[in-house]
Amino acid sequence: MYRLLIRPLxxxxxxxxxxxxxxxxxRLLQLFPFLLRALARFFRPSPKVGVRAMGIDFPSPIGLGxxxxxxxxxxxxxxxxxxxxxxxxxxxxxxxxxxPKPRLFRLPQDRALLNRMGFNNSGSRSLAERLARxxxxxxxxxxxxxxxxxxxxxxxxxxxxxxxAELLAPHADYLVVNVSSPNTPGLRDLQAxxxxxxxxxxxxxxxxxxxxxxxxxLLVKIAPDLSDEDxxxxxxxxxxxxxxxxxxxxxxxxxxxxxTDPAKVDALGAGGLSGAPLKRRSFEVLSLxxxxxxxxxxxISAGGIESVQDVQERLARGATLVQIYSSLVYExxxxxxxxxxxxxxxxx
Numbered sequence: 001m002y003r004l005l006i007r008p009l010x011x012x013x014x015x016x017x018x019x020x021x022x023x024x025x026x027r028l029l030q031l032f033p034f035l036l037r038a039l040a041r042f043f044r045p046s047p048k049v050g051v052r053a054m055g056i057d058f059p060s061p062i063g064l065g066x067x068x069x070x071x072x073x074x075x076x077x078x079x080x081x082x083x084x085x086x087x088x089x090x091x092x093x094x095x096x097x098x099x100p101k102p103r104l105f106r107l108p109q110d111r112a113l114l115n116r117m118g119f120n121n122s123g124s125r126s127l128a129e130r131l132a133r134x135x136x137x138x139x140x141x142x143x144x145x146x147x148x149x150x151x152x153x154x155x156x157x158x159x160x161x162x163x164x165a166e167l168l169a170p171h172a173d174y175l176v177v178n179v180s181s182p183n184t185p186g187l188r189d190l191q192a193x194x195x196x197x198x199x200x201x202x203x204x205x206x207x208x209x210x211x212x213x214x215x216x217x218l219l220v221k222i223a224p225d226l227s228d229e230d231x232x233x234x235x236x237x238x239x240x241x242x243x244x245x246x247x248x249x250x251x252x253x254x255x256x257x258x259x260t261d262p263a264k265v266d267a268l269g270a271g272g273l274s275g276a277p278l279k280r281r282s283f284e285v286l287s288l289x290x291x292x293x294x295x296x297x298x299x300i301s302a303g304g305i306e307s308v309q310d311v312q313e314r315l316a317r318g319a320t321l322v323q324i325y326s327s328l329v330y331e332x333x334x335x336x337x338x339x340x341x342x343x344x345x346x347x348x
Contacts, residue, residue: 002331002332015102015105023074026078036077043080044059045060045062046340048344048347049340049343049347051320051321053245054245055215056173056174056217058084060336060343061315061319061320061343062322063083065087065302065323067089069086070089071088071121071126072142075088076139079139082337084141084321084336087142088142089127089144089176089178090147091127092119092124092160093152094123095121096119096121098121103117104117105271107275109258110258110277111275113273113275113325115183115274116272119148124146127144128168142171142172144168144172144174144176146177146178147161150184150185154189157198158201159202161199161202162205169207170211174219175203175219177203177219177220179222180249181272182251183272188225191223192230200218201241203218219243219246219247219298220243220247222246222248222249224248224252226285228288231288232292235289236292245299245300246293246298247300247302248282248289248299250272251271251273252281258277274303274326275304276304283313291318298320300323301319305323308338308342311343
């Protein structure tokens with residue numbers, strides 16, 4: 001029904017309008033707890049695919065990547081659809097509107113999305129207050145992805161990230177430091193280890209101060225456009241600082257290999273590309289990381305994951321968990337459940 005009816009109707013709308021409509025539908029669903037419970041029972045992953053990692057029990061290794069539920073408003077509904085975990089954000093220390101619209105585009109021929117959202121969100125304090133009201137009982141495994149406020153100078157990035165971490169760590173099952181979006185000027189420069197180290201150290205300190213000793217795993221999210229050498233340097237830093245994991249990868253600024261008319265792609269402007277075109281490089285980065293860390297930290301693989309085979313290949317190559325996003329737009333809300341069922345059937 002999604003492919004034949006719902007998707008064609010959504011595609012009549014601008015991509016960001018369709019996204020807001022989806023968020024609105026999920027918020028409406030959350031007004032009816034009995035429907036959420038029914039959905040959760042229907043889509044509940046098989047116990048065969050459960051994963052324990054970072055001290056957390058994940059019902060499934062298939063999670064939703066950051067960017068869909070930026071302000072943490074619909075993670076209960078998303079969890080009911082069968083996701084093993086939901087990562088909300090990216091959220092910044094101060095609220096910000098993001099980049100001018102239009103800023104989100106579909107490339108259907110390539111099963112891809114192009115975005116330059118610019119970390120539009122209501123800010124870490126607003127999110128912390130919302131999560132405090134919600135409480136932890138009965139919710140899905142929840143990751144929170146934090147980024148740098150656009151107007152914060154690079155030299156003040158550690159304190160900016162630390163502010164978000166201190167506010168949000170008490171409500172998170174895990175935290176992700178995002179230094180890899182291409183849509184905040186200068187953000188990717190923070191992936192250089194000399195810039196990244198003080199940020200991660202500041203966030204670790206903020207977590208310790210704010211959680212009263214509760215373990216909150218910390219991960220860093222990297223870009224696919226890093227050189228192989230820089231990928232390994234980040235891996236070494238993650239091991240040195242005893243991070244719990246690495247999320248690989250964010251969107252790419254590359255445009256090679258697209259089947260969409262290059263003139264059309266150029267007309268859309270700058271932004272990060274996600275979806276199927278990212279599959280090869282994301283797998284390459286996962287392979288580099290897996291060989292380097294040798295199981296000493298968790299790897300969450302993201303980028304171009306569309307099928308059960310994709311999931312199996314990432315898990316076999318060293319990922320503990322995977323995340324989807326763009327494929328959800330093309331395949332619909334039943335995708336996480338289908339992937340989990342496929343994994344369970346292949347494990348028999």
